[in-house]
Amino acid sequence: MVDRDLRVPGVPGVFATGDAARAACDDAGNYALMSCQHATRMGAFAGNNAAAELLGVPTRPYHQKAYVTCLDLGEAGALFTRGWDRKVEMVGDTAKKTKQEINTVWIYPPLAERAAALASADPERVTDL
Ligand SMILES: Cc1cc2nc3c(=O)[nH]c(=O)nc-3n(C[C@H](O)[C@H](O)[C@H](O)COP(=O)(O)OP(=O)(O)OC[C@H]3O[C@@H](n4cnc5c(N)ncnc54)[C@H](O)[C@@H]3O)c2cc1C
16 A cells, blocks of 8 residues: 555655555546556656655655556457446457557667656656556
């Protein structure tokens, strides 16, 4: 369990993120899942907040509005849903192309360059689909 800044309550100076953290995404009762889309954005906030606390500047509450599921179905293509009620938005080849783009572009690690790495860790720039 973590608070909105991804601090571990009762353990000063410790933040948790990704699969290890149960974090609220919003005020509507939705919590981050063990997924890349949540881990990537939470990581940016946790890293920012750990550094901010060390520097004595304000931390930023983690928030993530969007939630999508993109499921590869092999030869049957894929299924893309949006929202916590999983409204179907794409099927078949179109969804499959999106799945491949997610894996090769959206969640792909940044180049091993300082500017690219820092940009990918900026909470304001990490995509909220
Ligand atoms: C088979 C599989 C398929 C998945 N498919 C999808 C998918 O299609 N879409 C999706 O959104 N999510 C998917 N997930 C979930 C997604 O991979 C995780 O939610 C995400 O990787 C969590 O990120 P994380 O940074 O919290 O943890 P991780 O990615 O697990 O990173 C933790 C890192 O910490 C390192 N580590 C562990 N212990 C130590 C230590 N003591 N010291 C130093 N380093 C340590 C590990 O080696 C690892 O590199 C999948 C997971 C699995 C297992």
